[in-house]
Every structure is written in structure tokens, then in C-alpha cells.
Amino acid sequence: MAARALIHVPKTAKKGEVIELRAMISHRMETGQRQGVNGEAIPRDIINRLTCTYEGVEVFSAELFPAVSANPFVSFYTVAVQSGVIVFTWIDDAGAKQVATAEITVS
Amino acid sequence: MRSAGLGAALLCVLIGTARAAEIPAAQRQSGSAFMSEATRAMQADDTSNPGMLSVLEGSALWNAPAGKAAKSCASCHGEATASMRGVAASYPAYDERTASPIDLAGRINACRQEHQGLEPFRRESAELLALTAFVGNQSRGLPILPPNDPRLAPHLALGKEIFDRRRGQLDLSCASCHNDNWSGRLGGSPITQAHPTGYPLYRLEWQALGSLQRRVRNCMVGVRAKPFEYGAQELIAVEIYLNQRAAGMNLETPAVRP
């Protein structure tokens, strides 16, 4: 099943306003510490990085470890500097990327 | 044996306090009323409610053409916001074809088989949960309105009978906990009144979405009884009874529970 992401970016903001951004993605965040029903080790498989760019400039990133909950959720802030695109990128242990974008209008 | 001793202790307590009374309508409360502030906040905001990821998945499945005729759910039902509003509030319902009750997940699978010509989704599969959550979400905020169908009456009676019957090594009925001790706690967890308002829901314990049937099966395992199989008529009967018991309470799909 494809990963699904839910992001929250205000549609509009005043220039200089500090806005909250939220990002959540579907991922089981397999810790690598569990066993399957037959005792076999379930290999680690997590999202290990989230980055956020604002009109191409990285404004935030996070490194995630297995202790982050399944379907990882992160909230943080940024300054609304100009109208443009905000891009969230999640990277998993296999190097696969998931991307979600939102536009913001700044006046 | 530790467990047997515990069973006896628990049993005594519950017999001692048994009121065997149903919860008066004015005292009914959704499971969310018993949750911590943090868990309630998680449910309340769609961008922090992990159940919404499945709703999103369900919305994609709703629009995806499937089967020989390449028909999507939307090809026949159009916009779910209109066509599915209120539908989940009246399930389980009576199914003419099988002359038996059917729950929402079963109804969705029936469409998949009959109208899309596909194998049914496995019960509790991510896809079936996602579609059920998506359809259920269209009724969020609407009161549970059990169908007024006399053909359901024997199943409702069976559901109530199951709810009230003691079972398992601990010899407890659903009612022992959920009618008589709902304000109590068990191993740190509030017992709650067992209203089915939020299903399918995201349970932190599961780290995933799950159905009302899964939740009821968990409680059966809790008293160390053999749980009914997924899709069994007994489980659907319990669903019917839980819905009747919660008639008029608002749906909150997808809820979050510990």
C-alpha cells in the first residue's frame, strides 16, 4: 500500500508571522527489536529523516530513531517569509523518499 | 496458578458489585471521555489523528478503478460525502441476499464481489479497514441510528445474550465490566462503557487501525475465552447490540484509543 502523508500548512499568513507546520506519514516504524510469530527477527525498517524546505531552502530537519512512534508525527514552526511551496521529504532505511507539498500565500 | 487465583479474586469482586443494570441514557459516555488530554487531542485534530492516514488511503481506494469492468466505488456511488453520509450510522443492517445481518465491512466486500467481480478483502486487512474508515468518516458527528428492521430482532437478542453471558477462565460477562464497573480501572486502563462510536479506530496498543470485531475479540481474550472468528454471526450480533445500546450517540470515526 502506498504511503499516505498528512501535512498541515496554513494557506495564508502575514509576512514575518511564525506559523506551525505539522507532518505525519503512514509507516510502521519497525524497530528491529521484535520477533515474528515463529521467533524470527523482524528487520528494522524506519523513516530515519524528515526535511522541510521553503521555496527550496531547508528550514528544518529531523533525525528519527526507532523510538519514534509508528506513523511518525512531527510539529515545528517556521517564519512565513514569502509566498511559495513548502516541501516535506521523508527518507526511510532503504533510502526511499516520500514527498508532500503545500502552497502558502504570504501577504 | 496465579491466573486462576486472580480470576477468583476478580470474580468475587464483580459478583459483589454486580448491579446487572443497563447504563441509563443520560450517563452514557463515549470511550473518548475516559482518555487522557493527550490522546483526546490526538483524535481531535485531523492532521495529528493517525486514523486519518487510513481514511486518506480509503479515499484513494474509493476512486481507484478495479476489476474487469474497471469500475471504482466512485463510478457507481459518486462523491462519498453525499452518497455515504449517514450510511455507517445504520450498520449492521439486514442483507436480503444472504438473509442475515451484515456489517459495514461485509457490505463493502459484497460490493467488491458483486459489482467489481473481485475477491473480497481479508477481514482486518489494511485495505478493508481503510475503505470502512473512509465510509465511516462520512458519518462522523451523526448519531447512531440502528435500522428499525424486525428481521434483526433475533440477532439483537443474541447480541444481548452474548453480552450478558459469563465466559472464559475469568468467568466474566461483557456486562460485568462495561455495565457494572465502567467507572473502574483495570491494570491502569479505564474500563469504559464499550460504545462502538469510533470504529474502525486507531488503537495505540495496536499501532494501527482496527475494527470493532478486533476490539471485542481482545476483550474475549482478556477474560481468557476463545474469541469468535472474524465475520462470525456472533460477532455481528454483538455489533448490533452495541449499536442499539449506543443509539443516538455520535459517531467519531476514526477515533483514537489507548
Added chain:
Amino acid sequence: MAPREMTATLPAVRISRRSFVAGSAAGLFIMSLPRIAVARPSLDEALVGFSGGKPINDGRVKLDIPPLLENGNAVSVTVDVESPMTISDHVRRIAIFNEHNPQADVIVFNLGPRTGRARVATRIRLATSQTVVAIAELTDGTFWSSRASVIVTLAACIEE
């Protein structure tokens, strides 16, 4: 209070949730049974690793985490650091570490002046009752931290 002994206030008995479900799900409960008992750094070693040996001060950091958790699988955590978040004076990094999970690291947030406000939130897994620490690195090279101890109760009625 030990986590597994949380009260069951069905009148007058104490029931541990573990005995209620006697061992069911034990093999699947996340992180409760580490497959390999890997040596992990202690909480303090992890913090020193993060600060590169620089002293860690108390204060400036507010760690918001419920003291009594309904379930360790998704614990809401918010960290707030006092900072003007200007180009010359801001929080560079905020990290969260734990005492008793199989691994000490939880998450590291990289911030900058464009962050505007040094407040982050996430949801984390805590295998058992323990201490959790949030630590912040500022542009002046100082480190600040705050700790909280949490009690994890486990859910009743789970599957086999």
C-alpha cells in the same frame, strides 16, 4: 510505583494488567522483549555524547510529557526552548533521549533562525517507566536540558 503493578481499582483488588492477560501478546509487545540485549549507552553517556563533553545546564528547556501514560506506544512530547531565534542567537538542535529503551536516542531536531520559534512536538515509544530528557544546543555553544520521569501503564484486553 512499578509500571506493571498499576492499580486496578475494581473495588478492593489490585490486579496487574500483566496477570489479567497473563503473558498474552508478550512476544509482540513492542520493545518489551528486546531480541538481543544490546549494550546501550546510559542516559548520561548519551547526553555527553550529544554535547561533545561540554557541560549541560539545567533550565531554558521545557519538556512537556504526561507523567502517567495510557500506552507507551505513542507518547505525545513537546519541547519548548527559551530563545529569541534570531540569526545570531538561536537554538541549533533539540534532542530527546530516554533511559530504558533498547536505544537511547529518540529524535534530533535541527533548527535555525528561519524556525522562528523553538518549539517542537512528536510522539515517541517508551518501553517502560523511565526518565526522558530533552536537550538543546544554542548558537553560543551552550547546552541546556530538562528531564521528566514517566510511568507507563499498559493497555488491558489485548490479543494473543
